Amino acid sequence: MKDKGNITGPASIIGLLTLLSRILGYMRDAVIAYIFGAGMHADSFFVAFRVSNLLRRLVGEGALTSSFIPIFTGELRSRTRAEARELVSRVFTLFFVILVILALLGVLFSDTLVWLMAPGFAEVPGKFELTVTLTRLMFPYMVFIGLMAIAMGVLNSMKHFTAPALSPVMFNISVIFSAVALVPLLKEPVYALAAGVLVGGALQFFMQLPYLRKYGMAPRLVMSPAGLSDPAIKKIFLLMGPALLGVGVYQLNIFVTMRFASGLGEGSISYLFYASRLMELPLGVFGVAIATAVLPSLSEYVEKQDFTSFRDSLSFSLRMMNFVMIPATFGLFILSLPIIEVLFMRGEFGGEASAGTAFALYFYALGLVPVASSRILVSVFYSLKDTATPVRVALVCFLFNIVMCFLLIGPLKHGGLALATSLAAALNLGLLVVILKRRFGNLGGMAVLTSAIRNTIASAVMGGLILAVIVTLDWQTLGTALKAVVLFGCVGAGIVIYVVISMAFKSPEVSFLKGIIEEKVGKKGEKKVSNDKSPEP
DSSP states (O other): OHHHHHHHHHHHHHHHHHHHHHHHHHHHHHHHHHTTTHHHHHHHHHHHHHHHHHHHHHTHHHHHHHHHHHHHHHHHHHHHHHHHHHHHHHHHHHHHHHHHHHHHHHTHHHHHHHHHHHHGGGGTTTTHHHHHHHHHEEEEEEEHHHHHHHHHHHHHHHOHHHHHHHHOOOOHHHHHHHHHHHGGSSTTHHHHHHHHHHHHHHHHHEEEEEHHHHTTTOOOOOOGGGGOOOOOHHHHHHHHHHHHHHHHHHHHHHHHHHHHHHTTSSHHHHHHHHHHHHHHIIIIIIIIIHHHHHHHHHHHHHHOOOOHHHHHHHHHHHHHHHHHHHHHHHHHHHHHHHHHHHHHHHHTHHHHHHHHHHHHHHHTTTTTTHHHHHHHHHHHHHTTTHHHHEEEEHHHHHHHHHHHHHHHHHHHHHHHHHHHHHHHHHHHHHHHHHHHHHHHHHOOOOOHHHHHHHHHHHHHHHHHHHHHHHHHTTTGGHHHHHHHHHHHHHHHHHHHHHHHHHTTTTHHHHHHHHHHHHHHHHHHHHHHHHHHHHHOO
16 A cells, blocks of 8 residues: 555654653653542542643644644645645634633633532532632643644644654653652642643643744734635634534543542542553554544545545554554553552552552553544544534444443442443444445455454463463562563563564564564665765765
8 A cells, every 4th residue: 555654654753752752641640649649639630630621622632633634734735835824824813812712711610610520529628629729720721732733733734743742742741840849849739730731731832833934834923804714714613613522522521431430439530540541552652643644644635536545544544553452452451450550559659549540441441442443533534524423423422421421330430430431432433434334335344354353362362471470470479679570571572472473373564564664774774884885085
């Protein structure tokens, strides 16, 4: 398939930089866990961050980026560079005004938002008030991160993925630094985390500006109202409306989970947050990377009406996603407690918090494949400028999630809420597949299914061997240092076992990755030989 390099190249850049971001993210979470554990202050911060993030995700990176890229990709083909830059300035100006207004409203109505998301906090003295204060402090974050989302859409449309993928690194560094440096100085230590979030959001946006300038897309404020009547802006809003609802439904699922969890025992929200963060490692490094990289290519094929390449890109992306996510599911499920104990169990984060977080991770892990695959399928609809279909599907899944929360919270507590999320993700994937198959017919589904079965067998063998090691060594009797050695040894051995079995199955995905590595190594070798043969001055 001629477009494989256009997907795997950007995906590898995004994946590597996201991996760096995730490593720093786990350092950030480990610092928060060490200082605040999984008690009242951690619960308050996580809910406040979710609330301040809510409108940002609605207007910012989710709906806006997915709507902006297909439109801007088409405009780049039909406009001069100066005209495209003017469009970027108009979009920046408009959304700057929108985000500032929403941030101000968020500050004014923080108490209402917190009550809607976590009414159970009112039963704990001081917990509700602390959460409201943190929410007000962090709401301006959405302005910076929303503008960053526009910058990401511009740069990704121009096939530049490095700066946007690197920006979360700055956010994590900011929060870590604030926690370490400011916590000892403040009467209410958790306010240090709010400061880190604000500074981190600003850094994420401002680091995009040099790259926008490099591509001739540096934005400026457009004060003339007439300039905001650009037809492309109308198209973005028309496309963004359904996308906004779709992202809103996803955020409502988080809202429902948090609301249910707020009535459980203290620490339940923290358990869910830490567990979801661990699930986001494979999703962020590989899932988001592949979905982000494939959207511009799919959009370009739609513009060219090249639906053969469109189908090939979709099938290839799903197979590569499954090749990574299926073993990651087995790994997270089997190694959930060891991972949590090694990463977080120190300071205020003890054995009870580790067990509670692991219990949530068991069920979140089951949703890894459907969540990751759904992101690719949603990108397909966005590339077709159809954002209404994913919204309708998401609404069905939202209602299903509520029903599952009611049914599962009793027997499984916070674990039931995590399982409800995974089941809703599975339903979402199934519905999207059915709709796409009806619309396009053959999508290479048999190749995807065959690949998934092959990956599942290899993952099951890998998981069984890792579990045997953990049981044989009697994990709970090991010391802290030895636990870390065993964990990383199991992860490394698991990767090797999985790859070896996949090679024995003659997996096309392994062959493709092997070819990529050999090509890159070969290019480096050629470059070295060329340099060695260059004449001396």
